[in-house]
Amino acid sequence: MSKKGIVLSPPFTPLPAGGIRCGGDPSPLDLRKYLMYWDEIDYPSNNFIHISSPDIDYLEKAKALKRTNVVFQGTVSSGQGEFFVAAQEAALMENQKNEPGSWTIAQVSGVPFYTQSHAGIAVDFELYGMLPIPSEDTPLADILEFKVQRRDELIAFRNYLDDIYQKIISSADIPRAKNTEIAKLELAINDLNKVLNESGMRRVVTNLRNTINLDFSGIIGVGLGAAGVASLIHMSPLLLGMASAGVVVGFKSIAMPGATKCPTQFSYLNSVRQNFKC
Known part of the structure; x- marks a missing residue:
């Protein structure tokens, strides 16, 4: 069985005027879902911002989560917050280059957003x-x-x-x-x-x-x-x-990623439905 890795985004909401609004680190439940069913999580960092939490730090120390470091040059966004998604796409491309076919992305949003x-x-x-x-x-x-x-x-x-x-x-x-x-x-x-x-x-x-x-x-x-x-x-x-x-x-009619920036056939999104405890 080949490795399964997932590049995770911070929670975000697209803005009507363009760009996105980000809301900190993924929830403990989201982290546990992706930890449970994927071999490795990549939660990339960039030279603009580094989001962390006790859970993220623990998983990084346990080598269940890594941080691809993305360094941007010049202008990155035309709206608000696109550098979060740009970092995710750059990390996906790097992982796909090193381990072809083993990586996909999860966007902690009910609506997808890509730089292209x-x-x-x-x-x-x-x-x-x-x-x-x-x-x-x-x-x-x-x-x-x-x-x-x-x-x-x-x-x-x-x-x-x-x-x-x-x-x-x-x-x-x-x-x-x-x-x-x-x-x-x-x-x-x-x-x-x-x-x-x-x-x-x-x-x-x-x-x-x-x-x-x-x-x-x-x-x-x-x-x-x-x-x-x-x-x-x-x-x-x-x-x-x-x-x-x-x-x-x-x-469903939906925004799809540009293959040159985000080479993946699959994108995992947040459901608009409710979770149930048992």
Whole structure:
């Protein structure tokens, strides 16, 4: 299984007049989600600002998080705050150069933002109410130990998720309820939930949203029927009463990154949906 790394942004909100407003370090819950399901986090620094927290410092010392140092020359932004995203894109390019195909990005925002972008019809893929992660007060050392002990289950989950992404890319189709990959994914998630429960760690059932940055505009309405409308594939809920837990998949008009500045097919975004404690 190849390494999976993710370059993380600070939380931000796009501004109507252009640029973004940043709000400090990622939440403890966001850090625990990306720590749980990725091998390494890159939280880049630049010569304008260095954002840190006790959690970030601990993970850096434990070598679970690194900081790609980005040095900007001259004018970086035309609006407000773009140097945060510019640093993320530069770190992604550096990581992809050193470890091709192993890295992607996560933007702690419900809306994507890139220094160079174009509008396109992408696939928005989300595990809704399905992803178990340790709660925000879980010691980071406990999560690191869990990842060593339960590496096989975590790899199985990532494999099944990758299968679904690749099936979408290769066939330009929406996975259906009877799709084999969806069934395997449900088993992998249930296995993870079971071993997390056995570990004694308090859990939060949250969402994982991924935008597949390929322009599907050319195939909308061609043999897809209702696939252009967001669909929900129901799965066994991890929480009593969460009958709507499942996989939400749909086409969406969204900003896509320019390949020369941000070479990734996948961008992870914050969900607009609620987290659930169990």
